[in-house]
Amino acid sequence: MIRSLFFMILTGTGALLLSALFFHGHSLDRKMNDKRELVRILSLTDLALFSEARYTRHPSQADLFSAFQDFPGVFEHFPSGSLVMPTPIGMTRRIKIIKERQP
Amino acid sequence: MSRQLKILEHALSGLLRRKYKNLTLLIAYTFTVAALGSVLFLTQALKTEASESLTEAPELVVQKLAAGRHDLIPIAYAETIRILPGIEKVTPRVWGYYYDALVKANFTLVGFAEKPRDLELLEGRMPGAADECAVGSGVAGIFGAEIGDRLVLIDAHEQDQLYEITGRFKASSSLLTNDLILLQENALREFFSMDRNLATDIAVEVYNPLEVSIMAQKVRFHLPDTRPITRNEILHTYDTIFNWRSGMMLAIAVAALIAFCMLAWDKATGISAGEKREIGILKAIGWETADILTIKFWEGLAVSLSAFILGLITAWLHVFTLGAPGLTPILKGWSVIFPTFELAPAVDFYQLFVLAFLTIAPYLACTLIPAWKVAVSDPEQAMRS
Amino acid sequence: MLIKAENLCKLYNRQKPDEVTALDSVSLEIAAGEVVALKGSSGSGKTTLLSLLGCMSRPTSGRVQFAERDVSRLPERFLARIRRDNFGFVFQQFNLIRDISVMENVLLPLTPSSMPVAQMKARGKDVLEQLNIGHKAKAKVNQLSGGEQQRVAIARALISDPQVIIADEPTAHLDSKLSEELLDILSGLNANGKTIIIATHDPFVCRHPLIKRTVEMSDGRLLGAVNP
Numbered sequence: 001m002i003r004s005l006f007f008m009i010l011t012g013t014g015a016l017l018l019s020a021l022f023f024h025g026h027s028l029d030r031k032m033n034d035k036r037e038l039v040r041i042l043s044l045t046d047l048a049l050f051s052e053a054r055y056t057r058h059p060s061q062a063d064l065f066s067a068f069q070d071f072p073g074v075f076e077h078f079p080s081g082s083l084v085m086p087t088p089i090g091m092t093r094r095i096k097i098i099k100e101r102q103p
Numbered sequence: 104m105s106r107q108l109k110i111l112e113h114a115l116s117g118l119l120r121r122k123y124k125n126l127t128l129l130i131a132y133t134f135t136v137a138a139l140g141s142v143l144f145l146t147q148a149l150k151t152e153a154s155e156s157l158t159e160a161p162e163l164v165v166q167k168l169a170a171g172r173h174d175l176i177p178i179a180y181a182e183t184i185r186i187l188p189g190i191e192k193v194t195p196r197v198w199g200y201y202y203d204a205l206v207k208a209n210f211t212l213v214g215f216a217e218k219p220r221d222l223e224l225l226e227g228r229m230p231g232a233a234d235e236c237a238v239g240s241g242v243a244g245i246f247g248a249e250i251g252d253r254l255v256l257i258d259a260h261e262q263d264q265l266y267e268i269t270g271r272f273k274a275s276s277s278l279l280t281n282d283l284i285l286l287q288e289n290a291l292r293e294f295f296s297m298d299r300n301l302a303t304d305i306a307v308e309v310y311n312p313l314e315v316s317i318m319a320q321k322v323r324f325h326l327p328d329t330r331p332i333t334r335n336e337i338l339h340t341y342d343t344i345f346n347w348r349s350g351m352m353l354a355i356a357v358a359a360l361i362a363f364c365m366l367a368w369d370k371a372t373g374i375s376a377g378e379k380r381e382i383g384i385l386k387a388i389g390w391e392t393a394d395i396l397t398i399k400f401w402e403g404l405a406v407s408l409s410a411f412i413l414g415l416i417t418a419w420l421h422v423f424t425l426g427a428p429g430l431t432p433i434l435k436g437w438s439v440i441f442p443t444f445e446l447a448p449a450v451d452f453y454q455l456f457v458l459a460f461l462t463i464a465p466y467l468a469c470t471l472i473p474a475w476k477v478a479v480s481d482p483e484q485a486m487r488s
Numbered sequence: 489m490l491i492k493a494e495n496l497c498k499l500y501n502r503q504k505p506d507e508v509t510a511l512d513s514v515s516l517e518i519a520a521g522e523v524v525a526l527k528g529s530s531g532s533g534k535t536t537l538l539s540l541l542g543c544m545s546r547p548t549s550g551r552v553q554f555a556e557r558d559v560s561r562l563p564e565r566f567l568a569r570i571r572r573d574n575f576g577f578v579f580q581q582f583n584l585i586r587d588i589s590v591m592e593n594v595l596l597p598l599t600p601s602s603m604p605v606a607q608m609k610a611r612g613k614d615v616l617e618q619l620n621i622g623h624k625a626k627a628k629v630n631q632l633s634g635g636e637q638q639r640v641a642i643a644r645a646l647i648s649d650p651q652v653i654i655a656d657e658p659t660a661h662l663d664s665k666l667s668e669e670l671l672d673i674l675s676g677l678n679a680n681g682k683t684i685i686i687a688t689h690d691p692f693v694c695r696h697p698l699i700k701r702t703v704e705m706s707d708g709r710l711l712g713a714v715n716p
Binding site: 001003004007014015017018021022024025026036037038039040042045046047049052060061094095096097098099100 | 108109111112115116119149152153155156157158159160161164166173194196200201203204205206208209210211213215217220222223224225239241246247248249251252253254255256257263265272275276277278279280281282283285304306332336337340341405408409412413415416419423434439440441442447448449450
């Protein structure tokens with residue numbers, strides 16, 4: 001009966017570990033109050049997840065005029081935003097950094 | 104109980120006798136569960152992050168539309184909105200985008216009109232002068248910039264504008280601030296050459312949160328060329344977006360799952376001559392069909408349950424400890440700067456239950472059905488295999 | 489009569505081009521405590537008849553009675569119980585499960601029962617000692633000689649203390665010395681009241697004093713007198 005005991009101990013341990021991970025995750029401090037403060041002070045409306053285009057960067061604010069869109073209110077970027085590489089025509093501006101010299 | 108343990112013992116013995124085949128199956132199965140689990144954990148965590156942090160987003164954002172496109176909004180509209188009953192506060196917002204041709208990244212420039220204040224998630228301080236800025240960790244990271252360095256942006260007149268970096272948002276807030284460059288509002292207006300009578304949009308707060316939709320309708324009535332966006336609509340947008348984004352990955356993961364089912368089915372329908380013979384022997388010495396199916400059930404459950412638990416633990420570590428490096432390339436798309444995931448774990452138990460059902464049930468079926476076909480035949484014929 | 493077979497027919501691949509008549513109108517009666525040898529060349533239908541008498545398969549037509557009960561049309565789960573409680577099989581190829589130990593093989597018939605593990609192991613140890621193979625309890629089957637494997641197969645057949653032992657060509661893989669030992673073991677079992685049915689084409693077995701009655705078979709039919 002060694003095998004079945006070993007299997008049950010192993011499975012039980014795995015299940016316990018999984019439960020512990022879930023419980024630990026649930027009890028973590030997400031710093032949500034700090035994040036909400038940030039959102040409130042800066043009047044943020046979107047997560048900074050997808051910065052490919054303005055309508056992916058600010059999907060909640062995106063206007064109705066977007067490339068390939070053919071139905072008001074539909075976010076077309078689902079197929080094309082991830083499949084079609086953006087080609088910014090006529091955009092030539094650059095950011096330069098001047099490093100602060102340490103004394 | 105004792106009977107089940109004895110049958111389980113024999114089932115495990117059978118699995119160990121074909122250990123290499125079963126180990127390969129276990130690894131493939133674990134990988135499939137880990138892939139699916141990673142998708143579920145990541146999207147649930149992102150959804151939770153959005154739904155909990157964006158609860159402080161402006162209750163109403165009013166945009167102006169011209170020819171169906173977003174247009175700058177006259178400040179005078181703010182006065183029209185301010186006098187509507189129920190409106191608590193109206194704040195014109197100035198913000199926009201900046202594209203850097205070298206790194207091919209888009210940045211979000213946000214203007215801040217109030218007095219600078221300390222923020223827990225900001226190292227350093229907010230910009231207090233027209234030539235100061237605060238940046239997100241993605242911006243700092245891509246240029247190697249630190250507090251004290253100068254950021255050079257090219258304005259609407261193709262002139263270099265220098266801004267001293269006074270603050271840097273912490274990495275833990277990168278989901279909100281990764282690509283942000285925060286400037287004083289007047290400085291941003293100058294930068295964009297935006298007319299003093301215009302703003303990007305208007306943020307509105309109402310006294311009674313339950314009346315936000317009604318306020319939105321009133322704004323629309325008085326200003327027909329505007330588009331009010333409520334906070335609920337913002338939050339709903341993130342619900343649907345993550346469903347799709349996860350849908351793409353889920354499509355990939357489902358393809359893996361189908362491939363796995365085909366592998367399991369192929370394994371099961373081609374029940375080996377050895378296994379057939381073994382079933383015949385067990386029947387001959389007095390095992391009933393139900394006993395044979397019990398043994399096969401335990402064999403299937405041992406593999407599938409182990410794979411499920413191992414897969415979920417792997418998915419958890421992948422997403423919440425390592426930051427989902429396997430999924431980031433898919434989510435990232437063509438974004439050049441992408442936030443590092445420091446997500447707080449969030450679990451949807453219903454989805455996990457569905458995942459368990461989708462992974463364990465087909466495998467058990469693939470194991471039991473062929474065994475049943477042999478078990479109901481005469482043992483003598485099974486032994487002749 | 490303990491076992492009674494009436495007009496048994498068994499067809500394989502029925503109504504197909506390769507249909508085979510394994511048994512044709514076979515009738516046979518076996519009393520409790522008897523030792524019967526089914527003698528015939530390969531393909532004569534001995535194994536098929538054994539499997540029908542031992543409730544391992546069902547006839548295409550005809551009837552089998554065990555302890556006055558018709559078992560020919562019983563559902564499989566009832567047949568399995570009758571097999572488990574009343575019959576012990578010793579197969580031609582031994583049909584032991586390789587890569588598990590002797591003790592695990594011997595205890596297999598009892599595994600799905602509710603007998604406690606300790607009691608099962610005690611019984612297994614007894615049976616192995618009776619057959620002088622107790623010292624190999626932990627050995628894997630593929631580490632044993634032909635004669636030892638044969639004894640393990642017999643031990644497995646005896647573990648549930650069945651009324652009837654059915655042995656299909658038990659001496660096929662044994663030399664004369666081991667064959668003699670095997671038949672001595674079977675004699676001892678018969679002395680304890682067990683009914684034994686042996687299928688064989690080995691004349692050595694048929695000549696042994698253990699065999700009280702020999703029934704000849706050819707092409708699925710019985711030849712000569714068949715009842716005691």
